[in-house]
Amino acid sequence: MEGLDLERVLERARGQDTEALGEIYRHYVRRVFGLCRHMLDSRERAEDATSEVFLKLQRSIKNYDGSIPFPRWLLRVAANQCIDALRRQRRRRQLIVEGENEAEVLEAPGAGPSPLSAVVSKEERTRVRDAIAGLPDTFRLPLVLRYYSDLSYDEIARQLGLQRNNVAILIFRAKQELRRKLARGSK
């Protein structure tokens, strides 16, 4: 579903056509579920969040103005839903609190080959996903939003209520942490 086809479906969905909404659901549910699964800590929560995203879609689709591609917009909505769910679960407004994101001394360039760059097999990819799932929210959320949802640093900063600089640092540190985990695991 791309280009004109998507536009037509969106137009129908804006007019509350349930069939069109169903089509959107079928087409994007796995993608949305994937994001929720990466952002939330259990499959049940991810399923709940996915349902919520599509239930909200009917009401909020009229707010979609076409300024960004629809899948990106939908993933942004889904990310918001997950962040809300995490906030409720953690009972705090700011998911990533001050002090967790200060910069540390940065490594000099050329620090050895990354265990991440050598990922090729399915098993290895699963291992990477498991390692990401084991990261704390502070690292996992920016990482997933960047490399799964393809959000820019600015968008991530807005969604998580952070400074843009902090997003860069968090993503960098998340990768370092991930390398460490994977290196430890492969030993």
Added chain:
Amino acid sequence: MECYSEQTCAIFVDGELAADEAQSLQKHLASCQRCRKLVDALRAENCALGESLNELPQETIRPVDFSPARWTWRREDLTILAAALALGSMVVSWIDKLSIPSALEWLNPFSPDFLLNMIFNLSYYFAHGGTAMLADYAAVVGGIFLLLGGATLLLARRWRLHQSTFRVLTVLVTLSLPTLALDRRHGEFVTVAANETVDDTLVAKGNTVVIEGVVNGDLLVFARTLEVRGTVKGDVVSLANRTVVSGIVEGRIFNCSQSLDLDGELGHSLYSWGRSSRVDRRAHLGESIVAGGDISLEGEVKRSATFFGNVDVSGTVGRDLTMAGRSLTLTNAARVGGNLTARVRELRDVHIADGASISGKRDIQLRVRRNQFTRPRFYLHLVVWLAAAMLVGWLCLTLFPGFSQACTQAVGSGWRSLALGLGVLAGVPVAIVVAAITLVGIPISLMLLGVYIAALCLAKVWVGAFLGRILLKPAGATKRDWLLGLLAGLLILTIVGFIPYLGGLVRFGVVCLGLGAFAWQLYQSSRPVMTS
């Protein structure tokens, strides 16, 4: 040239480095093999990350249930349902023929009598500041609901009553209800004959209900005419068009009839609200009387009397007599054992005959209506009201952001909201009364009443927010914009509301619009969203 840090390279690879910096890094890469390698490694790393993340977990997704009530039936729920059904069937078989008896025709909102009454009462009500009273009442009830709702929301997270315990408690409470001993009778004429004794509480409905014998419990009557010639040992609750008590009631009388005639013995107090209440010469009240409407007191009241409306006293009041209303007449035969306090509009409406005896002080106060705009209390009241409305708006927006925004938007549909609001405004009270009459429906009617009052309170909020949005035209749809719009809208509505005549109309329109938008949105959110 000095090499770039790994972090800068990583930002560069993410395409997030500022243009000029990216350009110089690019130049540097051409000359530095070490950094080039690093950038390549980081790119490969990003690819691996993206691939790993984008390979969706091979988990089957539970099909999303898009029906409005996402309720999973569990064994306990089924138990409760079974218990409720069993209880329901018991109650239904017990109060057979649940149809509204013809005796309640006078409550029928579509009968000419009712319409006339309603028009008369409504005009009287609005002429005497009824709207302000309704608003105050609604504010109080709304406040209580908010407080309870807020407390529930806050406490539910911290203090989770074990679910199964809660369910068992629910079942136990529900099952304990029918242990009340009741006797129910219905028909055109319901009679408890002179030689008959009813040992339980009697619920009677019919055209005419006549009690000539003895009722040992309470008496609850829905009828056109109720006549108590015999004895009721408990309380009498009358929802009859005309109530005549010439026998003995040992408890209290709660009366909500068009007319009440009491010329028998009453052990305790009388609470009466209707068009006319008459306490006959032979009547004797063991305690006090509280009554509204046209009241004529010829008999004896042992304790105090409190009246609202037009009062005519030629009997005896043991203690204080307090009244507020249009007129007060005390004839030569009137005896008041305590103080007389009256609040009337004009002194000429008070007639106290020379022969009337008042043992205590006389305190006749005139209700002078000062211009409300000159009273500081009025402004204080206004500020408190606005603050409360803003708080309610903020709470709604925080708890139900989507719903609040949608309600505000729904106001914009104009005629649809107005017509729907009008229908809901008139229809829901009828539904509440109908549900309450069937007894089984009392909890439903109470819930409905709660929602109705909450919706009335919220109506102004939706319309205010909508009006504010039209006027301020905010660029975004943030919480701040919405609240700012609400404040502006509420201020305008309040000011317009004070314009004579037009103000009343505007207020009415606002209630209808807001109610309509609320109802529409409730309906929308309860509709199945889509099929998966």
